[in-house]
Amino acid sequence: MSNCGNCERTGTCVSVHGSINEMQDRASAMGVDTVFDRYQLQQPQCGFGMQGICCQLCSHGPCRITPKAQYGICGAGADTIVARNLLRLAVHGAAAYSHHLEELARTIKATAAGKTPFSIGDEEKLRQIAGIIGLDAARPAAELADQLADVLLSELRKGSDEPLALVKLFAPKTRLEAWEKLNVIPGGVLSEIRDALTKTMSNIDTDPVDLLLTTIRLSIATGYMGLVGTVTAQDILLGTPALTRSEADLGVIDPACVNIVAHGHVPLMATAVIQAAKTPELVKLAREAGAAGIKVYGSMCTGQELMQRSAGSAAGFAGQLGNWIVQELYVATGAVDLVMLDMNCSIPGLKAAADRFHTRLVSVDRIVRMAGVEDHVDYEPEKAARQAEELVKMAVETYKKRGKDIHVPQAKSAAVAGFSVESILGALGGSLDPLLDAVKNGSIKGIAAVVGCTNNRNGHDVKSVTITRELIKRDVLVINAGCCSSATQAEGLMTPEAANDAGPGLKAVCQALGIPPALNFGSCVDIGRIGVAVTAIANALGVDPSALPVAASAPEYLEQKAVADGVFAVAFGLLTHLGPVPPVTGSPLVTSILTKDVEGLTGGRVMVEEDPVKAAEAIYAHIMEKRRGLGI
Amino acid sequence: MKSIMIDLDACNGCLTCTLACAAAHSRSGSIVGAMQEKTPARIFIEAVNGRAVPVTCRHCEEPACAEACMTGAMRKDSLTGLVSNEGHEQKCVGCWMCIMACPYGAVTAHPRERVALKCDGCPGLPQPACVAACPNRALRYEEPAFFAAGRSRDAACSAAQAS
Amino acid sequence: MVRHLIIGNSAAGITAAEILRRLDGRAGITVVSDEAEPAYSRCLLPDFLAGRKTGADLRIRPADFYAGNRIDRVSGRVLRVDPRSRQVLLENGGCLDYDRLLIATGARSAFPPVPGLSGPNVTGLRTLADARKIVQLAGNVRRVLVVGAGFVGLETAYALYNRGLEVTVVEKMPQILPGQFDATAAGILQRDMHAEGMRIILGAGIKEVLTPSGFLNFFNKSAQGVLLDNGDRLKADLIVVAAGIRPNVELVQDTGISTGRGITVDQFMRTSVPGVYAAGDVAETEDVVTGRVGLTPIWPNAVSQGKTAAWNMAGQPRPCSGSLGMQNAVEFREIPSIAMGITQGGDPGLEVVTAGQPGQNVYRKLVLRDNVIVGMILVGDISGAGVIGALIRKHADVRKFKDDILRGRFNYGYMLAEMRNAG
């Protein structure tokens, strides 16, 4: 099966990764349906939905904009329907990020009270941030942490008429001016979500331009709270990532051990489980069950969070299995005993795959539920230590039921992780200058953040890996985050040796610093970290982010959090490439605003290009143009 | 004789024609009713690298399905020109020879009954239900020559015979 | 007025008569056959055996067909064709004149040279008369032996099994359906028949049919049955032979009309003698895939050859679109299957690719030569088989779609899209 449409061979070719093709073959032989199979069954897909011109809000609907019906029954045209649908997608993204941040704030408070297995992981950052937001940074750490968590919670919950402090404090001056002009500086995130949802009800806000501005406003709230706020709070709690080595791809699975997979986005329970899995009593329990030990692997963003902190709070992390699409296939190895599902991205299809084997699925977040999954160990900060122990015990019990039909692919790759502004500064000797000099003298032409989800349109991870390869070849330093990190990791692009695949300039810089040409910035929340890095560079050079030779790309964007991220990148002033065509093309107005007109307002814009090589060329051209603008 | 002409560029894969087809062949006569009755559609929106391409019976001049039919149930009506295995003295037994023969893949096995299923051209309706329902005007019920004048490219496709 | 005479009132003959009438409103059309019934479908004889259909249900044309099309019917057996006098001689002594003659005499069951095969409880299944005989015998017997696990043999076995008889099938080759399917596909279908309760013995031939007294001599027991070439004996009250067919060519012997196994024809269905055409199971044509001349004894080929013969007899020359010999659709129980063309690899020039899960009764196989499909097997999911058939007939280069075809994703839309891209 090939789904790029230009392959002449027969044989499974659903993914850029050999391990995944191998497992897909096994799954089909066993009659286990996967994302790949169901994707084919959904073809062809409805053009109205693909173009965003289907509205199901009221019972007159569904209405579709067709050659003969240019308006829905209420009179809404394509522009209104598309803009309203887009805003609804962004609302989902904002809400999910807010949930993550709330869990974190609760955990910080409980930790400050000494009730969790965690301790403050980065006190220096705590004091620094506390200072910026106006707390008395001289107070004891626990007290400060508690206050900081309160600030975060109140920022989340305050009214939409009270501007977000984090935006004012962290955004570059030039950005603030642009956003003030558009009246898109958001207030409390939950209030913004309420306003946006209200606006998208039928017949409240039907002005496509206002709906788009609301999308931008909501995305800025997401950017500074859901992304920057979450990353910062997570660093304070679990420690700021430090450079470390790990491994990725399905070959890391060790069939001799009790195998637990931490799957999702919120690494709190997972961190507690890694710690619990090291306790002698539980290791003994596993040995008694006949296993060599207990291993905790990562999947998706939770895995990236663990990997980048595996030199600290997540020490003992056993490696990254893969991204979103991989979940059914690692279960199909037959060697996974327990999958912990935290928020979000646990697909309903996972249950059917798990039922084919002995694998136990356990939701570990109160909002994650899946039909047929009866085990819920919903994370509560105060009980986390006991809950983690319970999970490990469940895994050991399940291990005993493991069948004989086990197949683990050989493939795995080394991977360097733990890049953050702090660890980069550390590697550069305390200053960004060596990096900026490399950009100025042209050894590095620019920086591209290749981030976001994975997607089966055109083949799993084909686009993210191809675009990353094409960019580094052109001396563009790539920063990966989210599912894209798992993609390039498994293909070995996150090793220093991959510098050999880079252009001569980038190769020399990588070799001098001993870094890979594709830097792992972690999970999709860590896109916030990229925002912080770009802000730091912009400030160092004294220019607006939109003037920098940088760009963002979400070559395989999939779900709603990515929509909010993407709009944030545009609002931030970046050229933002999207691989899959977003569902807006049914509206000429929305399409034109997002891909052209918005540039005059924020400096950023969306570029849609399905061909990854052409996309890399366009990003390169953009970077070169920005260089000329800066006179470098 | 009028026939169903397909404008490939206009089809966006919304599947409305398949719903209308099922409705027209269901007991209830409605789309929701047909979905509940699980009435199968007789027009197919196939996927070609993700792009939608309508495929349905062309009611051929010399239908391969009728030639292969070993009961005489599949026959071309000399008046209407419609090819069908329904409504004749001879009955379809589901031997699938027509499925083996049709070069367009326009005949399928009924999902629950042992009979072959294909477009019957909606005899009695002013135009086939699929054509009437298409919101994109990708399906038209026209004289081939008339269609050709409008869109020569696609008419060429429609006229092209696979065998 | 041209006088067309057609010998044979079945797939090829009746199609030719019908088309001749369409092409020429005034011609004289006579159909002679040695079966008294209006044209019926042999393919439905198993349904008759199973009791699902009556004799009248087998008719392939409406009741008013002959009168409505002004086709004269003559009942009688043709002994000889005389091309010099343009006459055919009937068994009853009569003779019929013609200007153009179509020989569509089909074939009959072939009986292997096994001692005892001519006994009273032994029959083939080719005609409605055969079927009536079997039904009549079936009333008084318990055990049926079917010789040959080809398509007709298995259909027969299955039909009699459905009548409540104990059925055993004996097949010389090591698999069922040896002519059309490969071992994997045959294995799936055989497992399905076993599940139903039918007994199938493979790799054994019939050595001798034992009469009651013979059986007594050999085994000291009074019973009827057969002796297999592996030494085993089987009791059987009724034996149905389904070991292939033999074309009915006797009527052209020593007439100058050349024959091989059947009557040799060119692509216009002309025999070696002017004015005489042949079509259907009795004719030998060139196979579109193998290029070999031989019989292509299936219903669709008989119809399409009958059609071609009619056009040419009516003076409107038109070649046959080409017969694909080995093709068949089967569904014995509930696994539909289709095979076409060359289905076994082996030959070094052939590429064989397979997909599916035989364990779950799904199997697909393509046999290709230089990226051109020359054969296929579909088991379980047969949708779109004709589209692949068209690719086989057209000798289309499928390198771009090979995998999609193998996975069952290919459809006619691909060809439309190609045509559009080609402008």
Ligand SMILES: Cc1cc2nc3c(=O)[nH]c(=O)nc-3n(C[C@H](O)[C@H](O)[C@H](O)COP(=O)(O)OP(=O)(O)OC[C@H]3O[C@@H](n4cnc5c(N)ncnc54)[C@H](O)[C@@H]3O)c2cc1C
């Ligand atoms: C049990 C069974 C099941 C079958 N199932 C299938 C199937 O599922 N699919 C498929 O494709 N094919 C099937 N076949 C094969 C198919 O029936 C034949 O290919 C087809 O009938 C050939 O048609 P025909 O017109 O060439 O000859 P026939 O059908 O053999 O007809 C010959 C005609 O000639 C007449 N005739 C013969 N000799 C004389 C003579 N000397 N004088 C006067 N008249 C004469 C006969 O009365 C008859 O009318 C099956 C066959 C059998 C027996």
Ligand code: SF4
């Ligand atoms: S079903 Fe196929 S062969 Fe029969 S008339 Fe329709 S397109 Fe032609």
